[in-house]
Amino acid sequence: MKILKFGGTSVGSPERMKKLLDIVNPAERQIVVLSAMSGTTNNLVEISNALLKEDKKKGIELINTLKDKYDAVVAELLPESVESVEGDFRAQGQEVVDYHFNFLLSLANNVFTAIEDKVVLAQGELLSTTLYHVYLKSIGVPSVLLPALDFMKIDEDNEPVIPYTTENLTPILEANPDTNLFITQGFICRNSFGEVDNLRRGGSDYTASLLGAAILAEEVQIWTDIDGMHNNDPRIVKGTKPIANLSFDEAAELAYFGAKILHPQSVFPAQKYKIPVRLLNTMEPQAFGTVISTESEKGKIKSIAAKDGITAIKIQSSRMLLAYGFLRKVFEVFERYKTPIDMITTSEVAVSLTVDFTDNLDKIVEELNSFGSVELDRNQTIVCVVGDFGAEKHGFASKVLDAIKHLPVRMISYGGSAYNISLLINTDDKVEALRSLHNRIFE
Ligand code: ASP
Ligand code: MG
Numbered sequence: 001m002k003i004l005k006f007g008g009t010s011v012g013s014p015e016r017m018k019k020l021l022d023i024v025n026p027a028e029r030q031i032v033v034l035s036a037m038s039g040t041t042n043n044l045v046e047i048s049n050a051l052l053k054e055d056k057k058k059g060i061e062l063i064n065t066l067k068d069k070y071d072a073v074v075a076e077l078l079p080e081s082v083e084s085v086e087g088d089f090r091a092q093g094q095e096v097v098d099y100h101f102n103f104l105l106s107l108a109n110n111v112f113t114a115i116e117d118k119v120v121l122a123q124g125e126l127l128s129t130t131l132y133h134v135y136l137k138s139i140g141v142p143s144v145l146l147p148a149l150d151f152m153k154i155d156e157d158n159e160p161v162i163p164y165t166t167e168n169l170t171p172i173l174e175a176n177p178d179t180n181l182f183i184t185q186g187f188i189c190r191n192s193f194g195e196v197d198n199l200r201r202g203g204s205d206y207t208a209s210l211l212g213a214a215i216l217a218e219e220v221q222i223w224t225d226i227d228g229m230h231n232n233d234p235r236i237v238k239g240t241k242p243i244a245n246l247s248f249d250e251a252a253e254l255a256y257f258g259a260k261i262l263h264p265q266s267v268f269p270a271q272k273y274k275i276p277v278r279l280l281n282t283m284e285p286q287a288f289g290t291v292i293s294t295e296s297e298k299g300k301i302k303s304i305a306a307k308d309g310i311t312a313i314k315i316q317s318s319r320m321l322l323a324y325g326f327l328r329k330v331f332e333v334f335e336r337y338k339t340p341i342d343m344i345t346t347s348e349v350a351v352s353l354t355v356d357f358t359d360n361l362d363k364i365v366e367e368l369n370s371f372g373s374v375e376l377d378r379n380q381t382i383v384c385v386v387g388d389f390g391a392e393k394h395g396f397a398s399k400v401l402d403a404i405k406h407l408p409v410r411m412i413s414y415g416g417s418a419y420n421i422s423l424l425i426n427t428d429d430k431v432e433a434l435r436s437l438h439n440r441i442f443e
Contacts, residue, residue, distance in 0.1 A: 036124025
């Protein structure tokens with residue numbers, strides 16, 4: 001069985017929804033995971049924000065505007081009231097839309113807390129999947145709509161519980177042996193209290209990979225509107241190419257940088273359960289895309305990626321020399337302020353590290369000051385070269401450094417894994433660094 005996930009733009013209009021059947025083969029047994037129609041989750045966030053601020057008038061206005069859009073979708077997606085045995089599909093679609101928007105209005109008219117906020121955000125995926133299900137019925141394609149809230153769950157630490165999905169989804173699939181096409185919602189789940197929750201923005205990819213893991217799917221396909229992961233940033237560098245094959249380890253290194261094409265956490269369930277993930281382009285279904293799997297060419301550089309908005313922090317202290325426990329104390333400060341550290345380099349008497357979440361930086365620096373002198377460099381960019389550097393252990397670092405020898409480098413991190421060389425540079429030098437690395441490595 002395969003899992004196919006379609007993002008917001010792939011279901012962004014009735015026309016695009018109808019085109020899904022160019023890709024989805026109703027004769028193959030599969031689960032189709034849908035996002036909300038593009039723009040909807042953003043609209044729902046606005047609605048929720050208004051209601052959290054107790055601006056009921058604005059909330060209701062926004063709900064009505066969004067409803068107009070869905071009324072139009074129903075009119076375009078579903079055929080005119082024809083009296084068939086199955087009933088009137090346009091009326092069924094309208095009923096779905098009325099139900100969800102009346103529900104939103106009822107939320108707007110009651111006490112609104114963080115719990116209702118999550119419920120509001122869930123409506124986008126509930127709408128897109130239910131409407132698509134009615135559409136399939138209207139054209140005579142049999143399908144079963146699976147309620148993700150019955151089998152997608154996160155625990156107290158917001159970690160998905162894959163065994164729960166296996167346990168609750170398997171019986172439903174077994175109860176429908178003659179169904180090929182299952183439709184379900186991406187993004188939404190229940191939390192440890194049983195409340196409606198979600199897997200964070202962009203989380204539909206994560207749903208697909210969790211489902212793939214839970215039922216040991218043959219493959220997970222993520223359909224977007226780019227032809228796979230590219231070997232460099234196509235907005236900056238000319239002549240980038242899609243990477244045909246990536247190992248899970250390489251994809252995990254890139255996930256931090258490639259969040260736009262793939263939700264970063266999506267790699268891990270697939271990796272753990274060895275389910276290949278294929279990134280494909282809805283606009284160009286024949287293109288090979290990118291396959292993330294256990295198989296990937298060894299001893300090759302695969303991709304160059306960059307992330308801006310990085311701050312480097314250097315802590316210099318003679319107390320670090322021949323001492324143990326120093327780094328633990330430093331790390332504990334970051335832990336207390338829930339701030340992830342990305343890159344680290346150390347010398348005998350100093351440690352440099354980078355963060356991209358800076359909300360608590362002032363407090364962190366204040367505490368670090370008690371260990372030694374602290375220096376900050378803002379407006380930094382991590383440039384990361386990913387590939388398999390294990391097989392042939394020489395030459396990679398020098399190639400990378402040679403390509404950027406004309407640029408100042410603030411930090412270099414190599415050997416953390418066999419798949420990554422990271423460099424920290426001034427953001428002003430990023431374009432030049434990406435182009436120069438590309439020429440040296442791929443041209
Ligand atoms: N609809 C959700 C979002 O916009 C989830 C997704 O599209 O992946 O974040
Ligand atoms: Mg996405």
